[in-house]
Amino acid sequence: MPDSFFHPPGHEEAHGRVIWLLAGEASGDVIGARLMVALHAQDPDLVFAGVGGGRMEALGLRSLFPMRDLAVMGLVEVLPRMRQLSQRMLEAVQDIELRKPDMVITIDSPGFALRLLKRIEHSGAKRVHYVAPQAWAWRAKRVKKFPGLWDRMLCLLPFESDWYAARGLEARFVGHPVLQSGVKEGVAERFRMRHAISSDAPIVVLMPGSRRSEVPRLLPVFRKMLDLLRLKHPDVCPVIPLAPVMAPVVRAMIRKWPVQPVIVTDVHDKHDAFAAASCALTKSGTSTLELAMGKVPMAVTYRVNPVTAFFARRLIKVPYVAMVNLLAGREVVPELLQENCTPQKLADTVSQLLSDENAVTAQRDAFAEVLAKLAPPQGTPSEAAAREIMSLLNAT
Known part of the structure; x- marks a missing residue:
């Protein structure tokens, strides 16, 4: 240094x-x-x-x-x-x-x-x-x-x-700094070995945000979504990448979840998780570009205070909130925001990403187009x- x-x-x-x-x-x-x-x-x-x-x-x-x-x-x-x-x-x-x-x-x-x-x-x-x-x-x-x-x-x-x-x-x-993120260096097998995840268990990355105000709104919805998702995909393994400062908060919130997600705070471990992931559910923001770099098919979701949402809808002037969609000029990844951020809708969307190869291929093709612009x-x-x-x- x-x-x-x-x-x-x-x-x-x-x-x-x-x-x-x-x-x-x-x-x-x-x-x-x-x-x-x-x-x-x-x-x-x-x-x-x-x-x-x-x-x-x-x-x-x-x-x-x-x-x-x-x-x-x-x-x-x-x-x-x-x-x-x-x-x-x-x-x-x-x-x-x-x-x-x-x-x-x-x-x-x-x-x-x-x-x-x-x-x-x-x-x-x-x-x-x-x-x-x-x-x-x-x-x-x-x-x-x-x-x-x-x-x-x-x-x-x-x-x-x-x-x-x-x-x-x-x-x-x-x-865009995401190009220097090192996401492409992730190794799927290393992640599965490190966390003792079987080779055939689908990994779903959950990204509830990096701010104290975001995480408590999304994590409870994610838990209920997982309960529904396991009805069709019983062996699904949830992974939550976090900034280290948020890890204690999240660990306390998931303490009583029936299946404990893998908590990832190391950036290299996160990149390995992306390499191993079948799909992701993420809040809007730079995380969508990181996942695109890792070729991880995704859906974007977000939930804020209803008063904040009321004013935001009157101020937002763009057709999409996901950066991937904005740069592509079309809805490449599904956006499930506010009242559409429900356990059932999220579970249905993630289930489709786990089973529909055409949807996955379409997203990955669009990711390459978007990243070239950055x-x-x-x-x-x-x-x-x-x-x-x-x-x-x-x-x-």
């Missing part, structure tokens, strides 16, 4: 330029860690500070406060956390004022990140937002507040640069992002 990745406040000038990073959830932590490595390859003297999770901390970042404090979403779900979020905002602003970094990079988490960028407008630091806000999906009017928030914005999806350009904002496409013109996504950031950092 390079010693120069972190130094206490007040000691940065002697060691190199300072980049202050903010990641607010597990996916941002992965992006941030890869970005740190790519930036360090271009300038070994860079110093990193800010907020991140386990992967960024493994590279030497001492997180200002636990990243999990920011991992919340939903209009209703965030209300009980407002006081804590306000305190964390104050701490972040004060740390930036103390360190006087050369650049601040916020990664995704727009609810917190964009407010932070606004608060440090006069800090003297160059500002980059990595992962363009999905204003094209909902609340498009938000773009009126974006001018002046950053010096450069990096987007993951190929259509976003044109969408933002049509509204007078520049967004630079750097490719590559940057040159190098890996993190390298492309690092080039954009260094060009801005080096500009006078």
Whole structure:
């Protein structure tokens, strides 16, 4: 681990330029860690500070406060956390004022990140937002507040640069980090051997999300779905990949399930699980692209607070919530949302994926088409992002 990745406040000038990073959830932590490595390859003297999770901390970042404090979403779900979020905002602003970094990079988490960028407008630091806000999906009017928030914005999806350009904002496409996920390196036999799963037992991956607000809404439905699914597929083996921070919560929730799912927290074990999986049931988000990389046929489901759902339906402007479907421009994978997120509908859909080869083949063919759109013109996504950031950092 390079010693120069972190130094206490007040000691940065002697060691190199300072980049202050903010990641607010597990996916941002992965992006941030890869970005740190790519930036360090271009300038070994860079110093990193800010907020991140386990992967960024493994590279030497001492997180200002636990990243999990920011991992919340939903209009209703965030209300009980407002006081804590306000305190964390104050701490972040004060740390930036103390360190006087050369650049601040916020990664995704727009609810917190964009407010932070606004608060440090006069800090003297160059500002980059990595992962363009999905204003094209909902609340498009938000773009009126974006001018002046950053010096450069990096987007993951190929259509976003044109969408933002049509509204007078520049967004630079750097490719999607899922391409660097290592999903394709999974080994099915290794997973079955490690967890003592017979070679003929169908494995169903269940992905209830990475946030505290998501998991309690989906897991009880997943349990009832499994009860129904076992009527047709009695030997089905459920596997739940999780961010390590969520594992204790989930283990407590599944303690009394009649068949204990295999809990996976190691990223390599997750990739092996994907290689072994017959199909998956996942919440919307980046997980759909990860599963597509692993060629795992899937259905997408989601359930939020009814009040949140009421407002979301009036704000969402896209025909699909699954990224795979959005990029394909058609429904490649079934979407079972809110009132359609029922045990019976989920069981019927998963059962079809376990028995209908034509449905599986159609999904896998579409996955290849979608993933081809996500590559940057040159190098890996993190390298492309690092080039954009260094060009801005080096500009006078």
